[in-house]
Amino acid sequence: MSKLFVLDHPLIQHKLTYIRNKNTGTKEFRALVDEVSTLMAFEITRDMPLEETTIETPVTQATTKVISGKKIGLIPILRAGLGMVDGILKLIPAAKVGHVGLYRDPVTFTPTEYYIKLPSDIEERELIVIDPMLATGGSANDAIHSLKKRGATNIKLMCLIAAPEGIEVLQKEHPDVDIYLGALDEKLNEKGYIVPGLGDAGDRLFGTK
Numbered sequence: 001m002s003k004l005f006v007l008d009h010p011l012i013q014h015k016l017t018y019i020r021n022k023n024t025g026t027k028e029f030r031a032l033v034d035e036v037s038t039l040m041a042f043e044i045t046r047d048m049p050l051e052e053t054t055i056e057t058p059v060t061q062a063t064t065k066v067i068s069g070k071k072i073g074l075i076p077i078l079r080a081g082l083g084m085v086d087g088i089l090k091l092i093p094a095a096k097v098g099h100v101g102l103y104r105d106p107v108t109f110t111p112t113e114y115y116i117k118l119p120s121d122i123e124e125r126e127l128i129v130i131d132p133m134l135a136t137g138g139s140a141n142d143a144i145h146s147l148k149k150r151g152a153t154n155i156k157l158m159c160l161i162a163a164p165e166g167i168e169v170l171q172k173e174h175p176d177v178d179i180y181l182g183a184l185d186e187k188l189n190e191k192g193y194i195v196p197g198l199g200d201a202g203d204r205l206f207g208t209k
């Protein structure tokens with residue numbers, strides 16, 4: 001069974017409240033998603049391996065630590081996942097970025113893949129799939145199947161908000177993929193929106209409504 005982490009750092013929770021608020025406009029929404037993504041990246045990288053190195057400080061020689069060459073790949077699910085990329089790259093600037101384009105049918109909630117472009121060496125990378133919303137789980141499930149089909153073996157999923165329905169699908173289909181959330185909400189409504197959620201993440205990020 002995969003592990004589920006709800007990142008309950010006060011700054012993440014505080015900023016999520018403003019992200020959820022329907023009166024928060026596009027400019028502020030985008031900035032807040034960016035900030036929360038940076039904070040979540042800080043938490044998600046806690047288990048990165050370190051190795052020792054020897055350097056000269058102005059005072060003496062010292063043996064200190066550096067991250068031991070782990071290769072990261074960020075995989076935003078288009079469109080809304082794009083809003084989280086820059087915030088994560090602030091902390092992991094050398095990460096490569098692959099894109100999976102999926103849209104969800106508004107009636108059946110079935111996802112359709114319309115684009116995929118990945119770094120050539122995904123099998124060697126730790127991949128972080130990013131999407132603000134995990135609702136029915138259909139989109140993240142398909143994206144992760146697509147990555148595995150192309151050789152990915154080491155995958156984490158990072159979402160701002162999830163519904164229990166989506167978590168259940170992901171844990172059943174991908175027990176090897178740990179999930180990192182800003183919040184685990186109550187349920188889905190009849191339109192497949194997360195309750196209380198934040199509405200349509202893509203529309204709010206890009207001002208398309």
Ligand SMILES: O=P(O)(O)OC[C@H]1O[C@H](OP(=O)(O)OP(=O)(O)O)[C@H](O)[C@@H]1O
Pocket residue numbers: 077078079080081102103104105109111131132133134135136137138139140166192200201202203
């Ligand atoms: O868990 P699910 O039920 O699959 O729903 C979640 C998906 O829905 C949204 O994308 P949407 O289809 O609205 O596309 P967009 O990002 O282009 O707006 C969201 O960004 C997720 O990708």
Ligand SMILES: O=c1cc[nH]c(=O)[nH]1
Pocket residue numbers: 080133135192193194195197198199200201202
């Ligand atoms: O609540 C939801 C569910 C799916 N996609 C969104 O953008 N929001």
Ligand SMILES: [Mg+2]
Pocket residue numbers: 080200201202203
């Ligand atoms: Mg959308």
